[in-house]
Amino acid sequence: xxxxxxxxxxxxxxxxxxxxxxxxxxxxxxxxxxxxxxxxxxxxxxxxxxxxxxxxxxxxxxxxxxxxxxxxxxxxxxxxxxxxxxxxxxxxxxxxxxxxxxxxxxxxxxxxxxxxxxxxxxxxxxxxxxxxxxxxxxxxxxxxxxxxxxxxxxxxxxxxxxxxxxxxxxxxxxxxxxxxxxxxxxxxxxxxx
Amino acid sequence: xxxxxxxxxxxxxxxxxxxxxxxxxxxxxxxxxxxx
Numbered sequence: 553x554x555x556x557x558x559x560x561x562x563x564x565x566x567x568x569x570x571x572x573x574x575x576x577x578x579x580x581x582x583x584x585x586x587x588x589x590x591x592x593x594x595x596x597x598x599x600x601x602x603x604x605x606x607x608x609x610x611x612x613x614x615x616x617x618x619x620x621x622x623x624x625x626x627x628x629x630x631x632x633x634x635x636x637x638x639x640x641x642x643x644x645x646x647x648x649x650x651x652x653x654x655x656x657x658x659x660x661x662x663x664x665x666x667x668x669x670x671x672x673x674x675x676x677x678x679x680x681x682x683x684x685x686x687x688x689x690x691x692x693x694x695x696x697x698x699x700x701x702x703x704x705x706x707x708x709x710x711x712x713x714x715x716x717x718x719x720x721x722x723x724x725x726x727x728x729x730x731x732x733x734x735x736x737x738x739x740x741x742x743x744x745x
Numbered sequence: 746x747x748x749x750x751x752x753x754x755x756x757x758x759x760x761x762x763x764x765x766x767x768x769x770x771x772x773x774x775x776x777x778x779x780x781x
Contacts, residue, residue, distance in 0.1 A: 564748045571755035578762040582769075635778045664773060705776070728769060730776030 586727045589669040593623075593677070612744070613687040618642055618659060622682045623674035629659060629686070638662055642671050648711055648720075651688040651740075656714040663724040663734075672723035675734055684719060684738050691745065695719040695738035703733050710735050 616629035642661035649655030662670030717740035
Protein backbone atom coordinates (compact mmCIF):
# COMPACT_ATOMS: atom_id res chain seq x y z
CA UNK A 553 0.00 0.00 0.00
CA UNK A 554 1.36 3.36 -1.00
CA UNK A 555 1.96 5.71 1.93
CA UNK A 556 -0.22 8.76 2.05
CA UNK A 557 0.84 12.19 3.22
CA UNK A 558 -0.81 13.01 6.55
CA UNK A 559 -2.64 15.98 5.04
CA UNK A 560 -4.21 13.68 2.44
CA UNK A 561 -5.57 11.19 4.96
CA UNK A 562 -9.29 10.89 5.59
CA UNK A 563 -10.82 11.72 8.99
CA UNK A 564 -11.20 7.98 9.66
CA UNK A 565 -7.55 7.32 8.97
CA UNK A 566 -6.59 10.21 11.24
CA UNK A 567 -8.82 8.81 13.99
CA UNK A 568 -7.06 5.47 13.64
CA UNK A 569 -3.68 7.21 13.76
CA UNK A 570 -4.74 8.84 17.03
CA UNK A 571 -6.00 5.54 18.46
CA UNK A 572 -2.73 3.84 17.47
CA UNK A 573 -0.81 6.52 19.32
CA UNK A 574 -2.99 6.06 22.42
CA UNK A 575 -2.49 2.28 22.35
CA UNK A 576 1.26 2.79 22.06
CA UNK A 577 1.35 5.28 24.95
CA UNK A 578 -0.78 3.02 27.14
CA UNK A 579 1.53 0.07 26.49
CA UNK A 580 4.55 2.24 27.26
CA UNK A 581 2.98 3.41 30.52
CA UNK A 582 2.08 -0.14 31.54
CA UNK A 583 5.56 -1.44 30.93
CA UNK A 584 7.76 1.49 31.96
CA UNK A 585 5.52 3.40 34.39
CA UNK A 586 6.49 1.48 37.52
CA UNK A 587 10.20 2.02 36.88
CA UNK A 588 10.23 5.68 35.87
CA UNK A 589 10.78 7.07 39.42
CA UNK A 590 14.03 5.08 39.51
CA UNK A 591 15.31 7.08 36.56
CA UNK A 592 14.64 10.41 38.28
CA UNK A 593 16.11 9.05 41.54
CA UNK A 594 19.42 7.99 40.03
CA UNK A 595 19.54 11.07 37.79
CA UNK A 596 19.11 13.23 40.90
CA UNK A 597 21.87 11.30 42.68
CA UNK A 598 24.22 11.87 39.77
CA UNK A 599 23.67 15.60 40.00
CA UNK A 600 23.80 15.83 43.80
CA UNK A 601 25.64 12.77 45.05
CA UNK A 602 26.00 14.15 48.58
CA UNK A 603 23.31 13.34 51.12
CA UNK A 604 20.50 15.84 51.07
CA UNK A 605 20.54 17.65 54.39
CA UNK A 606 17.28 19.41 53.68
CA UNK A 607 15.56 16.16 54.57
CA UNK A 608 16.58 16.61 58.16
CA UNK A 609 14.60 19.15 60.05
CA UNK A 610 16.79 21.01 62.52
CA UNK A 611 13.92 21.24 64.98
CA UNK A 612 12.10 18.27 66.36
CA UNK A 613 8.67 18.06 64.82
CA UNK A 614 5.56 18.39 66.99
CA UNK A 615 3.86 15.64 65.03
CA UNK A 616 5.20 12.10 64.54
CA UNK A 617 7.53 12.20 61.57
CA UNK A 618 9.67 9.73 59.66
CA UNK A 619 12.82 10.94 57.90
CA UNK A 620 15.15 8.88 55.73
CA UNK A 621 17.94 11.14 54.40
CA UNK A 622 19.28 8.58 51.90
CA UNK A 623 16.06 8.61 49.88
CA UNK A 624 15.04 12.18 50.78
CA UNK A 625 11.98 10.93 52.59
CA UNK A 626 10.31 13.23 55.10
CA UNK A 627 6.68 12.58 55.99
CA UNK A 628 4.31 12.56 58.91
CA UNK A 629 3.64 9.16 60.47
CA UNK A 630 -0.08 8.52 60.38
CA UNK A 631 -1.97 6.79 63.15
CA UNK A 632 -5.21 4.87 62.83
CA UNK A 633 -6.85 1.52 63.32
CA UNK A 634 -7.79 0.96 59.69
CA UNK A 635 -5.51 0.12 56.75
CA UNK A 636 -7.21 2.80 54.66
CA UNK A 637 -4.82 5.21 56.42
CA UNK A 638 -2.21 3.89 53.99
CA UNK A 639 -3.93 5.73 51.15
CA UNK A 640 -2.76 8.99 52.73
CA UNK A 641 0.77 8.14 53.79
CA UNK A 642 2.90 5.88 55.95
CA UNK A 643 1.14 4.16 58.82
CA UNK A 644 2.40 3.01 62.21
CA UNK A 645 0.84 -0.36 62.81
CA UNK A 646 -1.36 0.10 65.91
CA UNK A 647 -0.60 -3.40 67.21
CA UNK A 648 3.11 -2.55 67.48
CA UNK A 649 5.15 -0.41 69.84
CA UNK A 650 6.09 3.28 69.75
CA UNK A 651 9.60 4.78 69.79
CA UNK A 652 9.15 6.20 73.32
CA UNK A 653 8.08 2.84 74.72
CA UNK A 654 10.82 0.67 73.18
CA UNK A 655 10.22 -2.70 71.55
CA UNK A 656 9.41 -3.02 67.88
CA UNK A 657 7.87 0.01 66.15
CA UNK A 658 6.52 -1.00 62.76
CA UNK A 659 5.76 1.50 59.99
CA UNK A 660 4.34 0.42 56.64
CA UNK A 661 3.74 2.20 53.35
CA UNK A 662 2.78 1.56 49.76
CA UNK A 663 5.52 0.92 47.22
CA UNK A 664 3.39 1.65 44.23
CA UNK A 665 -0.13 3.02 44.45
CA UNK A 666 -2.71 4.06 41.88
CA UNK A 667 -0.14 3.86 39.13
CA UNK A 668 2.10 6.35 40.89
CA UNK A 669 5.15 6.24 43.08
CA UNK A 670 4.14 5.15 46.58
CA UNK A 671 5.57 6.58 49.78
CA UNK A 672 8.06 3.73 50.17
CA UNK A 673 8.92 3.42 46.48
CA UNK A 674 12.63 3.98 47.13
CA UNK A 675 12.87 1.83 50.27
CA UNK A 676 14.91 -0.71 48.30
CA UNK A 677 17.70 1.88 47.94
CA UNK A 678 18.53 1.65 51.66
CA UNK A 679 21.61 -0.26 52.75
CA UNK A 680 22.88 -1.57 56.07
CA UNK A 681 24.33 1.34 58.04
CA UNK A 682 21.96 4.01 56.68
CA UNK A 683 20.21 6.21 59.20
CA UNK A 684 16.50 6.60 59.80
CA UNK A 685 15.14 9.36 62.02
CA UNK A 686 11.83 9.38 63.85
CA UNK A 687 10.41 12.40 65.66
CA UNK A 688 7.97 11.19 68.25
CA UNK A 689 6.36 13.02 71.17
CA UNK A 690 8.88 15.91 71.21
CA UNK A 691 11.91 13.61 71.05
CA UNK A 692 14.13 12.50 68.18
CA UNK A 693 15.08 8.85 67.74
CA UNK A 694 17.87 7.97 65.34
CA UNK A 695 18.09 4.41 64.06
CA UNK A 696 20.67 2.62 61.96
CA UNK A 697 19.67 -0.05 59.45
CA UNK A 698 20.96 -3.45 60.58
CA UNK A 699 19.21 -5.82 58.17
CA UNK A 700 17.28 -5.87 54.90
CA UNK A 701 15.31 -8.92 53.91
CA UNK A 702 12.53 -10.08 51.62
CA UNK A 703 9.85 -12.24 53.20
CA UNK A 704 6.50 -13.76 52.28
CA UNK A 705 3.36 -11.78 53.22
CA UNK A 706 2.55 -14.51 55.75
CA UNK A 707 5.71 -13.74 57.76
CA UNK A 708 3.89 -11.88 60.52
CA UNK A 709 6.90 -12.37 62.81
CA UNK A 710 8.34 -9.13 61.41
CA UNK A 711 5.78 -7.34 63.60
CA UNK A 712 6.63 -9.30 66.76
CA UNK A 713 7.81 -7.27 69.73
CA UNK A 714 11.53 -7.17 70.45
CA UNK A 715 13.43 -6.95 73.77
CA UNK A 716 15.44 -3.97 72.50
CA UNK A 717 14.17 -0.80 70.74
CA UNK A 718 13.84 -1.48 67.03
CA UNK A 719 12.29 0.21 64.03
CA UNK A 720 10.83 -1.96 61.28
CA UNK A 721 9.74 -0.57 57.91
CA UNK A 722 8.12 -2.71 55.28
CA UNK A 723 6.49 -2.42 51.89
CA UNK A 724 5.68 -4.52 48.84
CA UNK A 725 8.24 -6.04 46.52
CA UNK A 726 8.92 -6.54 43.65
CA UNK A 727 7.41 -3.56 41.88
CA UNK A 728 3.93 -3.97 40.40
CA UNK A 729 3.23 -6.86 42.74
CA UNK A 730 2.30 -7.46 46.36
CA UNK A 731 3.71 -10.98 46.33
CA UNK A 732 6.47 -10.36 48.89
CA UNK A 733 7.51 -7.88 51.55
CA UNK A 734 10.70 -5.84 51.67
CA UNK A 735 11.54 -5.53 55.36
CA UNK A 736 14.07 -3.07 56.81
CA UNK A 737 15.01 -3.32 60.47
CA UNK A 738 17.03 -0.70 62.34
CA UNK A 739 18.57 -0.41 65.81
CA UNK A 740 18.16 2.66 67.99
CA UNK A 741 21.51 4.42 68.21
CA UNK A 742 20.61 7.85 69.62
CA UNK A 743 17.81 9.64 71.44
CA UNK A 744 17.49 13.43 71.70
CA UNK A 745 17.02 15.37 73.88
CA UNK B 746 -7.88 -4.41 6.51
CA UNK B 747 -10.66 -1.85 6.28
CA UNK B 748 -10.50 1.32 8.31
CA UNK B 749 -13.50 0.47 10.46
CA UNK B 750 -11.98 -2.92 11.32
CA UNK B 751 -8.80 -1.15 12.36
CA UNK B 752 -10.82 1.21 14.55
CA UNK B 753 -12.59 -1.68 16.30
CA UNK B 754 -9.29 -3.47 16.89
CA UNK B 755 -7.63 -0.36 18.31
CA UNK B 756 -10.54 0.45 20.61
CA UNK B 757 -10.53 -3.17 21.81
CA UNK B 758 -6.80 -2.91 22.53
CA UNK B 759 -7.33 0.30 24.49
CA UNK B 760 -10.08 -1.28 26.59
CA UNK B 761 -8.00 -4.40 27.26
CA UNK B 762 -4.97 -2.28 28.18
CA UNK B 763 -6.98 -0.12 30.57
CA UNK B 764 -8.51 -3.25 32.14
CA UNK B 765 -5.07 -4.78 32.70
CA UNK B 766 -3.84 -1.53 34.21
CA UNK B 767 -6.82 -1.39 36.59
CA UNK B 768 -6.54 -5.09 37.47
CA UNK B 769 -2.84 -4.77 38.34
CA UNK B 770 -3.53 -1.90 40.71
CA UNK B 771 -6.37 -3.75 42.39
CA UNK B 772 -4.24 -6.86 42.81
CA UNK B 773 -1.45 -4.88 44.37
CA UNK B 774 -3.62 -2.92 46.78
CA UNK B 775 -5.85 -5.83 47.81
CA UNK B 776 -2.96 -8.24 48.35
CA UNK B 777 -1.08 -5.75 50.46
CA UNK B 778 -4.05 -4.76 52.61
CA UNK B 779 -5.27 -8.32 53.10
CA UNK B 780 -1.95 -9.48 54.43
CA UNK B 781 -1.63 -6.69 56.99
